[in-house]
Amino acid sequence: MTTPRTEQDAAQLRQTKRSRRAARVAEAASAGVKVLLVKIVLLGIVDAISVYALFVLVMKQDWVVVGLVAFVTLVVNWIYFSHQKLPAKYLAPGLIFLLIFQIFVIGYSGYIAFTNYGTGHNSTKADAVNALIVSSQERVPDSASYGLTVLEQSGEFSFLVTDPDGTISVGSATSPLRVVTDATTDATGKATGLAGYTSLRFADIVAQQQDIAALSVPVSDDPNDGSLRTPDGSSAYLYVSDLVYSAADGTMTNSSTGVVYADNGKTGSFVAPSGEELLPGWKVEVGFANFVHAFGSESIRGPLISVTLWTFAFALLSVLTTFGLGLFLAIVFNDLRMRGRNVYRVVMILPYAFPAFLSALVWAGMLNPQFGFVNQVLFGGADIPWLTNEWLAKFSIIFVNLWLGFPYMFLVCTGALQSIPSEIQEAATVDGARPWQVFRLIKLPLLLVSVAPLLISSFAFNFNNFNLIYMLTGGGPRDVTAGVNVGATDILISMVYKVAFVGASRDYGLTSAFSIIIFLLVALVSIVSFKQTKALEELN
């Protein structure tokens, strides 16, 4: 803004400023009333939901999420109540979704890759201690089942128990069992009450069940004799526990063998000096251990190389074959001399309309050596091991993927071909170019400009085409003498699945590490390819 030269200029400027502001207010007041109302109502709804969410979260004491929700709500109100920030108004919803569903998920997977999260390490240390203590309590074999009435006296609970032989005793957490004779009993001989104590009904027991379930009444002064506990409030059993947790130094001691299990700070579990580990453990950060394991473990490193090579071959061949066939058909059906083109086109797209998941299963059935359609009908009953021979299985995978994938390429190429102006072809023909030259030198480069990005994304898709592999061959056939659970047609993603999920044990940490490795590979290939595509555009 220039400096006003004279008083008059300054006045004029003030006036225009004022009038501009007036105009803006007038506009906001007249045309914008309805918009303003809608805006207030919508933001009101959003704020109401946020406040509800905040209440729920505060109750759960989830402070990080509370902060996030509060912050996002404030930002949103600020954006939509201000008069500028038009771009932000359009971008905010998308950005919020991006943060929640993409950035957070990716970031979390990245974090998991640096932990030992998986079977046996899926919670906190406190949970692990609790689970170990609970499961180390063992009912004394063949011990009696005691009839139980829970008593209360000035806030302290006691067990009134009836032996199978009719002896009635009472005891609490602090005083061991002692025999009593003055208890009231019911018709079956089970003691139901004692003078000076209140007998709890089941509803009272349920209301205080955490205290009662945690109660253990020693049967004598010697702790090795065990103690009575109740799992259901109506009967008590004699338990002995062999694990003792010391909160002071964070160790577990087996009281019957005397072995001390200590937290070594690395594996997220209690480990004895002999190396014996107590499970469950808990989740800890392990640094790069998962990545080291991925490359350093013999059983993974060996197959990793051959699997990576086959993954690249499979993805590349899939793209090339489907694109080749799709392009060929597109050119054929793009020729105006062809009759009934629409019917053919519909037929061509049919495999695309079928769910790929199901198609792969159907193909697996059709390729059955003895009963499958292919051998029975097409090869006259020959016994060709389509899915159980290493190379035939690889061929079958690419063939089925061709069947599944060419309609997509066909559609894409048809569209791209139709967008190439026919004048170019006419001009080339007039210049004396033969059809093959027209295709190779003019149509294909023009086509590639628009199709190349799709080819790259198709490569990335096939690189991780888990469904097809899993449904058709399951990664097999396997070489049983190799001793690792990786088959001839396993690609990286299906190998990762097997490493992490086959069997009962899960290893989310290792899987996340693998995902990151695969992501880096795909990203690298994509970046290089997109660079090449740019060169293609310059050629245009």
Add this chain to the structure above:
Amino acid sequence: MMVKKKALLAAGAVLAAATLALTGCSSGGAASTASSTAAAGSGSLTVWVDADRAPVLKDAAAAFTQETGVEVKLVQKDFTKIQDEFIAQVPTDKGPDITIAAHDWLGNFVANGVVQPVELGDTAANYQKVAVTAMSVEGKTYGVPYSIENIALLRNTALAPAAPATYDDMVAAGKAAGTEFPYLVQLGPDADPYHLYPFQTSFGAPVFGTNADGSYNANDLSIGNAGGEGFATWLGAQGATGNLSLNVTSDIAKEKFLAGASPFLITGPWNVPDAQKAGITVAVDPIPSAGGQTAQPFVGVQGFVVSAKSKNALAANEFLVNYIGSEKVQTALYKVGGRAPANTAAFEAASSDPITAGFGKVAATAVPMPSIPQMGKVWQFWGVTEAAIISQKGDPVALWQKMTADIQTAIK
């Protein structure tokens, strides 16, 4: 102005959804938050159950509520997803108090510390022994069983009037029937150890040895013993003669049996209704022994387990032991699922059906599928080796020993 309004509307909707999603992410749904906070105060149980069993449990839950005042909330879940969800949610305090479970999940549950032992007390005698053993890990019972499931020999009585005594009898009877296959058992490219297991045990080669209390001993890998080698040799011979074919997948085996292409099919109760619908009169017999000893199939037991972090442990135990375990509820569960009840009295009643009685008779001699976590390492080598032996890809005994060594390495 129009554009702006639309954008605003969209923005509002998006934001509302996003806020809800964010809350949802952190709490696993507002509903479950409400239920678990209420549970601590007034005494209520949240139970995960699959769609089939929910209606039956509803009655048991109502009776329980009436008697004890403890409310029972049933949450329907997809059975196949319960194992992973339970392990994921219990540590975050959002899991249920009780969930329905298959016994072979237990090793995993215990290794993750998400379940607590259940004391059946004197009621343990009310269940079939194999069911209680299956629900136990290292001698401690972790669940209340409600059903038992296993495979047996399904016989088309029109083609084979008598039950075969041995494997050779079965093959002979099958050949005498003049059908396409002497007998059928489902295999596939990676064989099927589950369906071949009865033959394996008939050679005296279980996967793991057992401790005195009937639990499996992970340190005693007995699959590679002399009996295992005998089984491997036998498997190779059956593959060579074509009695066993990897091309017979589960679909083909069933289809061929329904079409009358064989008098025998080794399968579970799940295929019986279809066979009866196809007009076949079926009988259920014990699986004939191939190696001389009793052919013991695996038994799968289903039941209910209590979460390690349940704040209502007493009520949960009471509900399971005295209501789910009762003959009435077990009979009702049998009627919807068709699986033999684990409660002995309920099983006696259900045995009036000859099919249930037949499978139950086989179950009495069967063994629980190992639920120890080490079992997960066995499957990946077991099937492919059997497949290699059947398809004559090497010396059966050498392949079998290689497999045993691989499993041993994987377990360590």
